Amino acid sequence: xxxxxxxxxxxxxxxxxxxxxxxxxxxxxxxxxxxxxxxxxxxxxxxxxxxxxxxxxxxxxxxxxxxxxxxxxxxxxxxxxxxxxxxxxxxxxxxxxxxxxxxxxxxxxxxxxxxxxxxxxxxxxxxxxxxxxxxxxxxxxxxxxxxxxxxxxxxxxxxxxxxxxxxxxxxxxxxxxxxxxxxxxxxxxxxxxxxxxxxxxxxxxxxxxxxxxxxxxxxxxxxxxxxxxxxxxxxxxxxxxxxxxxxxxxxxxxxxxxxxxxxxxxxxxxxxxxxxxxxxxxxxxxxx
Amino acid sequence: xxxxxxxxxxxxxxxxxxxxxxxxxxxxxxxxxxxxxxxxxxxxxxxxxxxxxxxxxxxxxxxxxxxxxxxxxxxxxxxxxxxxxxxxxxxxxxxxxxxxxxxxxxxxxxxxxxxxxxxxxxxxxxxxxxxxxxxxxxxxxxxxxxxxxxxxxxxxxxxxxxxxxxxxxxxxxxxxxxxxxxxxxxxxxxxxxxxxxxxxxxxxxxxxxxxxxxxxxxxxxxxxxxxxxxxxxxxxxxxxxxxxxxxxxxxxxxxxxxxxxxxxxxxxxxxxxxxxxxxxxxxxxxxxxxxxxxxxxxxxxxxxxxxxxxxxxxxxxxxxxxxxxxxxxxxxxxxxxxxxxxxxxxxx
Numbered sequence: 001x002x003x004x005x006x007x008x009x010x011x012x013x014x015x016x017x018x019x020x021x022x023x024x025x026x027x028x029x030x031x032x033x034x035x036x037x038x039x040x041x042x043x044x045x046x047x048x049x050x051x052x053x054x055x056x057x058x059x060x061x062x063x064x065x066x067x068x069x070x071x072x073x074x075x076x077x078x079x080x081x082x083x084x085x086x087x088x089x090x091x092x093x094x095x096x097x098x099x100x101x102x103x104x105x106x107x108x109x110x111x112x113x114x115x116x117x118x119x120x121x122x123x124x125x126x127x128x129x130x131x132x133x134x135x136x137x138x139x140x141x142x143x144x145x146x147x148x149x150x151x152x153x154x155x156x157x158x159x160x161x162x163x164x165x166x167x168x169x170x171x172x173x174x175x176x177x178x179x180x181x182x183x184x185x186x187x188x189x190x191x192x193x194x195x196x197x198x199x200x201x202x203x204x205x206x207x208x209x210x211x212x213x214x215x216x217x218x219x220x221x222x223x224x225x226x227x228x229x230x231x232x233x234x235x236x237x238x239x240x241x242x243x244x245x246x247x248x249x250x251x252x253x254x255x256x257x258x259x260x261x262x263x264x265x266x267x268x269x270x271x272x273x274x275x276x277x278x279x280x281x282x283x284x285x286x287x288x
Numbered sequence: 289x290x291x292x293x294x295x296x297x298x299x300x301x302x303x304x305x306x307x308x309x310x311x312x313x314x315x316x317x318x319x320x321x322x323x324x325x326x327x328x329x330x331x332x333x334x335x336x337x338x339x340x341x342x343x344x345x346x347x348x349x350x351x352x353x354x355x356x357x358x359x360x361x362x363x364x365x366x367x368x369x370x371x372x373x374x375x376x377x378x379x380x381x382x383x384x385x386x387x388x389x390x391x392x393x394x395x396x397x398x399x400x401x402x403x404x405x406x407x408x409x410x411x412x413x414x415x416x417x418x419x420x421x422x423x424x425x426x427x428x429x430x431x432x433x434x435x436x437x438x439x440x441x442x443x444x445x446x447x448x449x450x451x452x453x454x455x456x457x458x459x460x461x462x463x464x465x466x467x468x469x470x471x472x473x474x475x476x477x478x479x480x481x482x483x484x485x486x487x488x489x490x491x492x493x494x495x496x497x498x499x500x501x502x503x504x505x506x507x508x509x510x511x512x513x514x515x516x517x518x519x520x521x522x523x524x525x526x527x528x529x530x531x532x533x534x535x536x537x538x539x540x541x542x543x544x545x546x547x548x549x550x551x552x553x554x555x556x557x558x559x560x561x562x563x564x565x566x567x568x569x570x571x572x573x574x575x576x577x578x579x580x581x582x583x584x585x586x587x588x589x590x591x592x593x594x595x596x597x598x599x600x601x602x603x604x605x606x607x608x609x610x611x612x613x614x615x616x617x618x619x620x621x622x623x624x625x626x627x628x629x630x631x632x633x634x635x636x
Contacts, residue, residue: 035423037371086605092422093369097561097604100371104554104597108590221550225434228427232420262442269435273416276428280419 002136007254009139015230015250016147017212019243020205021223022230023157024198026242029231031174031194032088034095038103040224042199045106046072046206047215048114051121061123061211069203076199080192088191103220110217121210146208153201154243160197161239170194222265229272235282244284309631312489317625320569324478331474335467343470344538349579350473351535355552356559356571357480358527363557364566365488366520367500369422371553372429375413375436376406376525378547380532382446385542388456395456396468399476399533406529410522418517430550437548451543454536473534480527481624484568487523488626496520554593558600564610568624573612 025039036042046068053064083102087095129141161167172180173190181187209215209223226249234245249268256267275282335343355377363369383405388395413432420428441449457465487493495516498506507513536542555578563574578596585592607614615621 029423033422035427037427083601083605091367092426093363093367093565094604094608096369096371096423096426097557098601100554100557101597101601101604105594105601108594108597111590112594221430222434224427225431228424229431232424232428262438266435266438266442269431269438272431273435276416276419 002134003258004255006137007258008251009137010143011251011254012247013139013143013147013250014254015247016143016150016243017205017208017246018226018230018249019150019154019246020146020201020208021227022234022242022246023153023239024201025224025227026231026234026236026239027157027194027198030237031170032084032191033092034084034088035092035099035228036084036195036198037096037099037224038106038220039099039202039227040222041103041106041220042072042202043206043209043223044215044217044220045110046202047121047210048110048119048217050203050207050210051119054121061121061126061207064121065204065207068207069200072203072206073196073200076196077192079199080195081188084195085188085191103224107217107220114217116216116218118214118216119210120214121207123211127211142208142211146212149204149208150243150246153204154239157197157239166193226268229268231282233272233275233282235285238284238286241282241284241286245282248283307632311629311631312625314622314625316621316623320623324481328474328478332471335463335470340463340466343466345579345583347466347470347473347534347538349575350477351531351538352556352559352575352579353477353572354480354527354531354534355556356563356575357477357484357568358524358531359556360560360565360568360571361484361487361527362520362524364560364571365484365493365500366496366517366524368517368521369426370429370524371426371550371557372417372431372433373524373528373556374548374550374552375429375433376410376528377532377535377552378433378436378440378544379406379409379525380529381536381542381547382440383529384533384536385446385452385454388454389452392456395454395537396472399472399530399537402533403526403530406532407522407526410525411518413525414518414521418514418521430553433548433550437544440548441544447543449544451541451546454540454542457537457540469534469537472537476530476534481568481572483523483527485624485626488568492516492519493626554597554600558596560610561600562603562610564612564614564616566609567613567616568626569616570610570612574610577611 021039021043025036028034028036049071050061050064050068053059053067054061057064057067059067079102083098084095087098089095123142127140127142130138131141131144132138159167161170169180169185169190170193172183173185173187177187180190230245230249231242232245233248234241234243249271252271253264253268256270257264259267331346334346355373359370359373362373380402383402384395384398387393387398387401387405393401417425417428417432440446446452460468488496495506495511498509498511499513499516503513532547536547539546559574559578560571561574562577563572564570581592581596603610609617616623
């Protein structure tokens with residue numbers, strides 16, 4: 001029995017990290033109907049930037065986030081303003097191809113500069129510390145911190161969206177960009193702010209990812225798929241739904257991996273397919 | 289785009305009335321057909337005199353022709369942008385292993401069956417991916433290809449993660465094998481172009497492009513949107529299945545990563561985009577360009593791919609019709625006339 005409880009707990013905690021990957025994807029899709037194919041590659045890019053900051057400046061990983069997140073925010077704003085705003089249209093082709101192109105560029109630049117070796121961000125033993133919670137049951141300190149961060153960021157995003165001026169502008173632009181523009185909202189700026197937040201979150205997620213496991217330049221696509229599945233499983237339109245989707249995906253993978261080590265990721269995929277077939281709007285949809 | 293306008297035009301303007309004609313063939317189109325017939329004859333004779341390396345190169349290029357045509361049919365004409373068509377390359381390739389290695393069917397004859405296998409697999413898969421729309425459809429197709437990759441990697445009979453070899457070709461001597469592979473791939477590439485051309489000139493093609501331009505408007509005109517999308521998805525899978533089988537006839541070895549790997553997608557999509565999405569000649573042009581560049585720059589590895597990614601971004605934003613679409617518009621050159629275009633005679 002303990003082994004299954006353990007699997008579920010580990011799954012929930014990993015799900016927090018998946019939710020961190022997925023929030024930005026959910027945010028960008030919600031506001032611009034744009035799916036950023038390069039999302040997973042941006043996670044890996046942030047892991048590499050985190051690694052360079054940790055090794056180059058000799059900072060602790062958490063201190064490194066204070067450097068990585070501002071870089072990510074600026075990168076997101078510039079990416080949207082400079083490139084992605086040119087691709088917004090009803091036809092999904094343009095934004096898909098352009099973000100796909102960005103994905104290929106990031107992967108291959110990382111390969112060219114960092115080689116295909118796997119890397120890790122070392123955090124002075126934090127990655128191996130654990131808290132015992134029962135007999136034969138313990139949780140890692142790092143996964144707990146990641147999960148708590150995911151919960152806080154979800155609450156923060158929901159507050160930003162629901163209770164602030166900028167959140168109102170986000171919602172207005174999402175509902176009707178033409179009308180929003182008539183009310184004096186600068187859509188290009190609003191879109192860029194949304195992407196800045198989305199990529200900014202990846203600054204946190206990327207450093208966590210690098211601390212939790214090893215990473216390599218071509219790992220991004222797999223992370224994009226996890227993030228996408230979390231969004232679909234949770235249901236579009238609410239950040240709590242995305243968090244729940246990440247957690248459910250994490251649980252499915254953890255249970256699958258206990259049944260057969262080759263089936264962990266596959267179990268998550270099968271859950272995604274089942275959700276599409278039987279609950280196509282996800283578990284917690286909130287149609288805006 | 290212009291096709292939907294063409295529908296109304298064709299309905300209202302009868303040839304000769306008020307100096308308008310509906311144009312369905314062009315002089316360039318006829319020249320293209322002549323060129324195709326001549327080049328087909330030329331290609332078929334190649335195994336009798338050409339060097340083996342050129343046969344191998346052209347077989348590979350022919351696979352890209354098929355894939356580019358089939359992606360363009362789905363994404364460019366049908367508006368169903370997929371990043372997961374490698375699912376059907378993989379199914380085609382592994383179907384070849386099952387049919388030739390295990391069932392003992394002649395590998396060259398099995399190629400067509402591999403296409404059928406991919407088309408059959410596409411039917412239930414379409415139930416899953418059509419739950420998603422627009423950009424989410426694209427990522428959904430990719431997730432499905434990943435699922436298939438993992439399933440095959442976990443299947444020991446198919447060689448698991450490290451893959452397996454096409455042992456059924458042991459009985460053929462090298463020259464025969466390469467010649468037949470070449471003929472099969474040439475046949476598939478001409479066949480794919482002809483198929484797309486005929487489909488687009490038919491009622492089906494008109495419905496397809498109408499749905500791409502406005503799903504709502506086409507539904508209100510009585511087009512069965514669900515059936516049209518389903519059909520184009522299955523046809524595209526069929527083509528990819530054949531291309532996959534032929535590709536692995538050439539390499540003789542298959543593995544889940546090579547067959548279902550996501551590296552296929554940028555290859556095919558960039559060919560179509562850079563060549564000219566939504567035209568028949570564009571993807572062919574893109575495939576030749578891509579193939580030539582890859583042979584020249586293959587030593588540059590990741591820098592070459594970086595440049596290709598940047599080129600795709602630039603073309604998509606500033607030349608959305610691709611290189612060939614740009615030429616078509618600039619010189620009014622229609623090599624494959626699939627549109628109905630209204631011409632106003634200069635003298636009334």
